[in-house]
Amino acid sequence: MTPIQVLHGQPTPEELATVLAVVQARAAAGALAAPASGPASAWSGRAVRPVPAPGPHAWRTSLWPR
Template structure:
């Protein structure tokens, strides 16, 4: 594997830290069994948005349009 610095001039310590992170992630990915499902990120889960009741029209409905209670 070859890593090339495209932009900037990292110090040897910064480069060593970045390589340590890349190696740790590669080692963690190598230990997972093939076909294992990774947990979904809550921010990308569409059920997070649809889990709340849609506000009904009314006198103060504009206050509930973005943050459902």
């Protein structure tokens, strides 16, 4: 982890503790939101069959093979 430096001003210990708590919470949330490793299933995405594009004849072409 890279050290955090105060470049301007003189924050109180309470202000530094608050900033560090926010940075740590954001880092932990980012680690939880990281996608799981491994191959994605072809059935899980929209790559199997894309949603028809809206347009004047979308209803007619929605059942055409792709």
